[in-house]
Amino acid sequence: MGNMPLEPRIKYQEELDLGFGRSVVAHPGAEDLYRCIQCGTCSSTCPLVTYMEHTPRRIIAMTRAGLKNDVLKSNTIWLCSSCYSCTVACPKQIKITDVMYTLKREAIRSGVHADMPIPVLAGEFIKSVARTGRSNEMRIITATWLKTKPFELFKQAWMGLRLWLKGRLSFGLHRMSGDRRQIRKLLVAAGEQNLGPRGG
Amino acid sequence: MHYLYYPGCSLKATGRPYEESLLAVMRELGVDVEELADWSCCGATTYMGVDENQAFALAARNLALAERNCSDGCANLMAPCNACYLVLNKAKHYVAEYPEVRERVTGALKSIDLNYRGDVAVRHPLDIITNDIGLEAVGKHVKRPLTGLKVACYYGCQIVRPYSTFDNQYNPTSMDELLRALGAEVVEWPLKTRCCGGALTGTVPNTGQRLSYFLLKEARRAGASLVATCCPLCQHNLECYQDEIEHDFAEHGQPAVAYFTQLMGLAMGLRPAELGLQRMLTPVQRVALQATGSES
Numbered sequence: 001m002g003n004m005p006l007e008p009r010i011k012y013q014e015e016l017d018l019g020f021g022r023s024v025v026a027h028p029g030a031e032d033l034y035r036c037i038q039c040g041t042c043s044s045t046c047p048l049v050t051y052m053e054h055t056p057r058r059i060i061a062m063t064r065a066g067l068k069n070d071v072l073k074s075n076t077i078w079l080c081s082s083c084y085s086c087t088v089a090c091p092k093q094i095k096i097t098d099v100m101y102t103l104k105r106e107a108i109r110s111g112v113h114a115d116m117p118i119p120v121l122a123g124e125f126i127k128s129v130a131r132t133g134r135s136n137e138m139r140i141i142t143a144t145w146l147k148t149k150p151f152e153l154f155k156q157a158w159m160g161l162r163l164w165l166k167g168r169l170s171f172g173l174h175r176m177s178g179d180r181r182q183i184r185k186l187l188v189a190a191g192e193q194n195l196g197p198r199g200g
Numbered sequence: 201m202h203y204l205y206y207p208g209c210s211l212k213a214t215g216r217p218y219e220e221s222l223l224a225v226m227r228e229l230g231v232d233v234e235e236l237a238d239w240s241c242c243g244a245t246t247y248m249g250v251d252e253n254q255a256f257a258l259a260a261r262n263l264a265l266a267e268r269n270c271s272d273g274c275a276n277l278m279a280p281c282n283a284c285y286l287v288l289n290k291a292k293h294y295v296a297e298y299p300e301v302r303e304r305v306t307g308a309l310k311s312i313d314l315n316y317r318g319d320v321a322v323r324h325p326l327d328i329i330t331n332d333i334g335l336e337a338v339g340k341h342v343k344r345p346l347t348g349l350k351v352a353c354y355y356g357c358q359i360v361r362p363y364s365t366f367d368n369q370y371n372p373t374s375m376d377e378l379l380r381a382l383g384a385e386v387v388e389w390p391l392k393t394r395c396c397g398g399a400l401t402g403t404v405p406n407t408g409q410r411l412s413y414f415l416l417k418e419a420r421r422a423g424a425s426l427v428a429t430c431c432p433l434c435q436h437n438l439e440c441y442q443d444e445i446e447h448d449f450a451e452h453g454q455p456a457v458a459y460f461t462q463l464m465g466l467a468m469g470l471r472p473a474e475l476g477l478q479r480m481l482t483p484v485q486r487v488a489l490q491a492t493g494s495e496s
Contacts, residue, residue, distance in 0.1 A: 027252070028252065028294060028298040028300060028301055029252075029294070047394060047395040047411060048395070048400075048407070048411075051404075079400070079407070081245075081395055081399070081400055082245045082248075082357075082358070082398065083357035083358070083398070084286075084357060084361035085357070085361065085395070087361065087362045088361050088362050088369050095362075097362075101248045101249055101252070102252075104248075104249035104250075105250060105251065108249070108250060116403070117403045117404070118400075118403045118404070119249075121246070121399070121403055122246050122247075122249050123250070125244070125246040125247065125250075126246075126247060126250050126254070129240070129241045129243070129247065129258065133240040133241060134209045134212075134240065134241050135209045135241045135244060136209070136213070137209070137210065137213055137214060138213070141402050141403075144403070155405075156402070156405075158443075159440050162440075163440065163481075166480070166481070167216065167479055168213060168214045168215075168216050168217070168479055169213060169214065176238060176239065176240045177237065177238055178237070178238035182312045183240055183261075185311055185312055186257050186261055186308050186311065186312050187254045187257065187258065187308075189257070189307060189308035189311040189312075190251075190253045190254045190257035190258075190305065190307075190308035191251040191252070191253040191257070191304075192251060193250050193251035193254055
């Protein structure tokens, strides 16, 4: 009996990062994470929960438990469409949408995000803004698909053509009217994110 | 009353008919609207997922421009896109409530010679029209009431959550009352603020478009021949993926989809071209005319 090997029954045990929850709570908007009572109201109000690897309630529990990799790699944080249903319904007033934003940023910063087009789109979005001061919907989505699933472009091209014919689309750059260098200067002064090449 | 107008990127592109109809209606109502000079992107729902301080600074730059534009008292900044409306309001809240955000944003704005005091009211045109102008004044401009037109009012998420200032977070009614004042029949349906899929319709089409399908299906079941929107992304999702939705979900007879400002313009007797109706992908004008029995 004494030499029977014991195997871990919870596969994550050695992967835990016990400081993860505390590091998330340090971000503005995520400060109330430890007030969560795991009631599941967030999951029940979420319009995208059926597609998520982990429900929002579980993401909170996993974050506090230190399952950093599984949280940051999950599709849950990227499927959050920022509808704020959970945020207004939470009985403990936790800003769950903003917690998801914090996790999105951590996933991008640590380079472990899920293999989905959404984080790629986020990168294209800020490049567009830093370059032109505006977000050009059609250029952003085109660049995203070229980098992820080029075939998808063909499927969406028809709608793009119809909108273009109606005068609702432009591949030309929408730019702000004033000095665009201001925007880059402002962004560099405000945060850390690399803004991509200048020009445009 | 003087309103500064923050169009946001969409109203200059896919949301062009929203800008056209909004400005035409405001002109007709005699409201003074001036586009905010030198405005830039607000950061939308996306920027916050990359860098929060850059996102807040980007939004706050527009607030600071609005303040500079309005030296006497509090500026009223009209933001017709639900996402812009939310993001600008959120920046206001975070700058006011979190000292570390305030410090970062103030410092960044200072580097481009701007200052933000916190004196801007960010307003959605639905709020301005129903509360500042008022339904009685709107009613006086109605020349061709939308009698017989059955409309489902779709508000979307970000106009009421989480910083709702003018309507109920769960069951908003301002657009319902406005459309009734225009003569339309407003159908009851429970999905007024349910997510349309947001940007997911473009990035995860199977999932995102399913959310739009759900809304269109329930609007039709409630008896609506038209869905009214107040956000360029909601409008885009409900209007532009109808072919895919018909194909993927065998959903036939989907309602037409129009901006609430286009319906106002029609009721006020404005010309369809002034309201951008020729730019729509669903037969808004035909549905409206058939229902009201007017000749085109």
